[in-house]
Amino acid sequence: MGYSKEKLNEEKVFKDPVHRYVHVRDQVIWDLIGSKEFQRLRRIKQLGTTFFTFHGAEHSRFNHSLGVxxxxxxxxxxxFCGRPEWDQEERLLSLCAALLHDIGxxxxxxxxxxxxxxxHEEFTKDIILGNTEVHRILARVxxxxxEKVAEVIGKTYKNKQVVSLISSQIDADRMDYLQRDAYFTGVSYGHFDMERILRVMRPHDDQVVIKHSGMHAVEDYIMSRYQMYWQVYFHPVTRSAEVILTKTLHRAKHxxxxxxxxxxxxVHFYSLFENKPILKDYLKLDEAVVLYYLxxxxxxxxxxxxxxxxxxxxxxxxxxxxxxxxxxxKKVVRLSELFKQxxxxxxxxLVVDSSSDLPYDFYRPGEEEERQPIHLLMKNGEIHELSRESDIVDAISGKRRTDHKLYYPLDFIMDDRSEKSVKKQICALLGLQKEEK
Structure with a gap:
């Protein structure tokens, strides 16, 4: 029996707060999880600086990758198993791509x-194809x-069914992070009926489609995603922490x-500061290292x-x-002058930060972040794009929402470093109350 078919003597399970258990029976998957490149994901938070806003958001890319x-x-x-539209020979490839999709x-x-x-996708491909434990494990297959795993993650693999499992508008990546992030942040927005969606998923030609009877579960999923982005992912306090971290790294590089x-x-940043990132240096970086320097x-x-x-x-x-x-x-230009004074x-x-999201879109060839739309399998066998059948989804299709915030250190503005006249002008432009006497 070849390595690709090799099974563990006994199934391994990871206890998981979202899926209850993560089941591993394939030797390849078990070996990948044990690789040092994958174990590094334990030391990288799934939600970056969100823990400043939602204190429970301490979960890692490791958690999420297992979930996907x-x-x-x-x-x-x-x-999909046993369905003629699905090639079961793609099973291991799909599992490996799902596990490794965020390793970079x-x-x-x-x-x-x-x-x-x-x-990060380029680093993901570099890890899969480079001189790494992950590459040596995959090459044993x-x-x-x-190369096939890298193509799936890069969305260039010939079988688009496999790609759509990992990267589409209703993929395993999104289905896991919405529920996982909702769980760890303590919000209710990210919950949807994943069990129903999985039951109505079908392989069809070069994509994965949803039976028409499951349309309302998909509507709920899309609205959950919309709410999570605006209530959690784009939270202004989280973005403030991101702004400070970004400016800190810019200052260190400068x-x-x-x-x-x-x-x-x-020393851990030298190759990055020189704009010549080296994979072996990149893999030494995790959040413990960054926090040490900070x-x-x-x-x-x-x-x-x-x-x-x-x-x-x-x-x-x-x-x-x-x-x-x-x-x-013009207000920012004037504020910049006053800040200098x-x-x-x-x-x-003085930082302008913008967040933007497109909750759902239909097919727009050639556009940035192009993703296949969600298709419904109708009772008569026809394939219809989701927004043609759902009034809810049609109402938000193709509508990008953008939010802009202006960030600044209120304590610096209010202290005694500047003249009162300058401070008064800054406060007026920022809509702040006049400083107390």
Missing amino acids: YEIVRRIVDDV HGPFSHSFEKVFNLD NNEFP LYKQSYSFKTPP QMWIEEDDSILKDLCSRFMNRNLFKYSEFDPAKEY AGIDPEYY
């Missing part, structure tokens, strides 16, 4: 990517297998480029770096105001 694997396992073993994430994922212009003499040199940099001589690090470590976050960039651009560097302390 479990959903796909249920689909290919229980729902860095610490504080999206903040990190913005600062260093990184793409056959020499082409690592100081490095200026040959600043760090008391605690950022803690140590509080003792640096640079006043901006030490202040930003202190703010992040002690949750002294920026305040925020509503902001309309189309109408208030007050001795506050606007580069680090």
